[in-house]
Amino acid sequence: MLAVPVLLGVIGAGLWFTGILPRLLGHGTATQVHAVAAAPPVYIDVPEMVANLNGNPRRPSYVKLRAKLEVAGSADTGPVQAAMPRLIDLFQTHLRDMRPEEFRGSAGTYRLREELIARATLVAAPAHIQDVLFEELLVQ
Known part of the structure; x- marks a missing residue:
């Protein structure tokens, strides 16, 4: 009986820290990372x-x-x-x-x-x- 809330808390924390849950809740905007082409040495x-x-x-x-x-x-x-x-x-x-x-x-x-x-x-x-x-x- 105690395992179910702990398991839900762990799953929620995992989704939060991976960025999935904030995007689903609309708390952040997705940022795009642009790779800058480095000039050759x-x-x-x-x-x-x-x-x-x-x-x-x-x-x-x-x-x-x-x-x-x-x-x-x-x-x-x-x-x-x-x-x-x-x-x-x-x-x-x-x-x-x-x-x-x-x-x-x-x-x-x-x-x-x-x-x-x-x-x-x-x-x-x-x-x-x-x-x-x-x-x-x-x-x-």
């Missing part, structure tokens, strides 16, 4: 960089990096191109500060990517850098 080449790593002075290590910057649209390419000398300087400085052990594994590559995105976002301030894509990353 634009890729900007970063010139190839070779930097010596901070490590054993007897046996120097080097890193070679070729990358692309992914920006949201073509409107962001101008500020990024204008800031490219500063970007290269910041990337080179960061690479020279790293040790060869920091590049090991996918976690090392992920940390490098996140650090480069943060630096690029600071330098190309009005533009939004979505990602840094590595074309070539060699550590010797």
